[in-house]
Amino acid sequence: FHVRKTGALVLAEKDGRTYRISDALSGAVAGTVKKRALRKVTINNRLRSRLKGVLARMDLSDPDASVRLAAVNAMLATLDPGSIDLLEQLRARERDSRVRDALATAIAIGGLRSTDRRTRLAALAALHGNLHPAVRNELTRLIRDEKDQEVRGMARATLASIETRIAWSSLAETLFFGLSAGSVLVLAAIGLAITFGVIGVINMAHGELIMLGAYTTYVLQQLLPHSIGLALLLSVPAAFVVSGAVGIVIEKTVIRFLYGRPLETLLATFGISLVLQQAVRTIFSPLNRSVATPAWMSGMIQVNPVLSLTVNRLTIIAFTALVFAGLYWTMKKSAMGLQVRAVAQNRAMARAMGVRAARVDALTFGLGSGIAGMAGVALSQLTNVGPNLGQSYIIDSFMVVVFGGVGNLWGTLLGGLSLGVANKFMEPWTGAVLAKILILVFIILFIQKRPSGLFPQGGRAEV
Structure with a gap:
C-alpha cells in the first residue's frame, strides 16, 4: 500500500477497523491508520516484468544450480547494461557448465541490444548456432529493425545456422521415435518369426499372447502397489x-x-484369439487398464533446447537389444537352438538324426509365445492395457516377418527397425493411416521381387 499523505510504501495488516502499517523495506512499525488513508499499489505488466527481473537477480546467488539457471532465463526479457555487468561477474565465478552457458547466452543477447556496432557483431558471432528460443526471437527483431547492412547480414547468417541445427535436431528426434517404434515391432514380431519359420504356422493368436504379457504386468503391479519398479522387473x-x-x-x-x-x-x-480376448474381458472387464511407469523410466534426457529423448523409449530400445541378443545366443549357441534350426531346415533329416521334432515344435511355439509376452510388458509402458491390445500389432508383426525373411532373426531386426523409421518419417506428410497403407503397398511390391524377404532362411532358398 501507499500512504496517501506521504507516499510511503508500507505493508498493512488489518486490525479491527484500522490497519497496522510497517515500512515495506525495513519492517519498522509506522503506526495505525484507517483504510481511507491507504492506497493499494497497482500492478501492471510492466511492473510484473520488473519484479520478475528483481526476483531473478536475487536467485542468481542461490546455491542450487537449477534455481540459478531458471533465474538467468527469467532475466532475458529485462536485460539492461547493469544486468550485463552483473552477469559477466557471475559468469567469471560460475562452475556449473549449464549455468555458465546460459549466462554467456544472456550476455550475448544483451550485446545485440547495444548501440555499439562492434558489440552487436561480437554478440552475433557468439550466438552462432545457439538453440535457445530467446535467441531466435532476438535475431528476428534485429533483422527487422537493424539499419546496418553488415550487422543485418550477419544476423541472417546466424539465424540460418540456428535453423540448420534445428532441422538436424528434428531429424534426430524423428529417427529416435522411429527406432523406438521399430523396437516395439521387433519385440512383437520376433516370436512370430520363430514359430512361423520353424513350424510354418500362421498364428493369428499371437497378438493375444502379447496382450497376456501386458496383463501380467498389470496384475503384478496390483500385487505390489508400493514397488512399481520391482513389479515391472x-x-x-x-x-x-x-x-x-x-x-x-x-x-x-x-x-x-x-x-x-x-x-x-x-x-x-483366430478362434483362439477370440476366446482369449473374451476370457480377459470376463476376468478384468472390457475397460482399459493403466500400468504405472516406475521413476527410473520416467522423464527425459535433454540433448539440447529443441531435442529431448524420453527415458521410457530409450529403455525399450535397450530392452529390445537385450532380448534379441539373448534369443540370438539361444538359437546359435545352445543345444535347443541347434535342434530348432535343424528342424527348420530339414525336418525329415532332423528326425532321422534323433531330434524329437514334436518336442522341438512345442518348445519353439512356447519360446515364441514367451517373447510375445515380454513384448506385452514393453507395450504396457507405452499404451493402456486392454483386450484389443494385440490386434493393433498382429498385422504389423506379419509385415515385419515377411519383409525381413521368415525365420531369420537379423531379417526381423532390420525389417522391424526399417519399417518403424520409415513410418515415422512418412507420418508428417501423409498421416499415420496413409503411411501404413503405403508401407503395406511397398511390402507387397517388394515380395513380388524377393518372395523370401531380405534375408532368406538357410535351406529354404531356391537354387
Whole structure:
C-alpha cells in the first residue's frame, strides 16, 4: 500500500477497523491508520516484468544450480547494461557448465541490444548456432529493425545456422521415435518369426499372447502397489512364463493336429484369439487398464533446447537389444537352438538324426509365445492395457516377418527397425493411416521381387 499523505510504501495488516502499517523495506512499525488513508499499489505488466527481473537477480546467488539457471532465463526479457555487468561477474565465478552457458547466452543477447556496432557483431558471432528460443526471437527483431547492412547480414547468417541445427535436431528426434517404434515391432514380431519359420504356422493368436504379457504386468503391479519398479522387473520373466505356457498348451491341444493344413490352422488360431480376448474381458472387464511407469523410466534426457529423448523409449530400445541378443545366443549357441534350426531346415533329416521334432515344435511355439509376452510388458509402458491390445500389432508383426525373411532373426531386426523409421518419417506428410497403407503397398511390391524377404532362411532358398 501507499500512504496517501506521504507516499510511503508500507505493508498493512488489518486490525479491527484500522490497519497496522510497517515500512515495506525495513519492517519498522509506522503506526495505525484507517483504510481511507491507504492506497493499494497497482500492478501492471510492466511492473510484473520488473519484479520478475528483481526476483531473478536475487536467485542468481542461490546455491542450487537449477534455481540459478531458471533465474538467468527469467532475466532475458529485462536485460539492461547493469544486468550485463552483473552477469559477466557471475559468469567469471560460475562452475556449473549449464549455468555458465546460459549466462554467456544472456550476455550475448544483451550485446545485440547495444548501440555499439562492434558489440552487436561480437554478440552475433557468439550466438552462432545457439538453440535457445530467446535467441531466435532476438535475431528476428534485429533483422527487422537493424539499419546496418553488415550487422543485418550477419544476423541472417546466424539465424540460418540456428535453423540448420534445428532441422538436424528434428531429424534426430524423428529417427529416435522411429527406432523406438521399430523396437516395439521387433519385440512383437520376433516370436512370430520363430514359430512361423520353424513350424510354418500362421498364428493369428499371437497378438493375444502379447496382450497376456501386458496383463501380467498389470496384475503384478496390483500385487505390489508400493514397488512399481520391482513389479515391472518381475513382470518380464513372469510374462514369459505365462504367455509361453499358454503357447505350449495351444500347440499341444490344437495346432499339433493341424500341421500341413494352413487354412484350418489360421481359422483355429483366430478362434483362439477370440476366446482369449473374451476370457480377459470376463476376468478384468472390457475397460482399459493403466500400468504405472516406475521413476527410473520416467522423464527425459535433454540433448539440447529443441531435442529431448524420453527415458521410457530409450529403455525399450535397450530392452529390445537385450532380448534379441539373448534369443540370438539361444538359437546359435545352445543345444535347443541347434535342434530348432535343424528342424527348420530339414525336418525329415532332423528326425532321422534323433531330434524329437514334436518336442522341438512345442518348445519353439512356447519360446515364441514367451517373447510375445515380454513384448506385452514393453507395450504396457507405452499404451493402456486392454483386450484389443494385440490386434493393433498382429498385422504389423506379419509385415515385419515377411519383409525381413521368415525365420531369420537379423531379417526381423532390420525389417522391424526399417519399417518403424520409415513410418515415422512418412507420418508428417501423409498421416499415420496413409503411411501404413503405403508401407503395406511397398511390402507387397517388394515380395513380388524377393518372395523370401531380405534375408532368406538357410535351406529354404531356391537354387
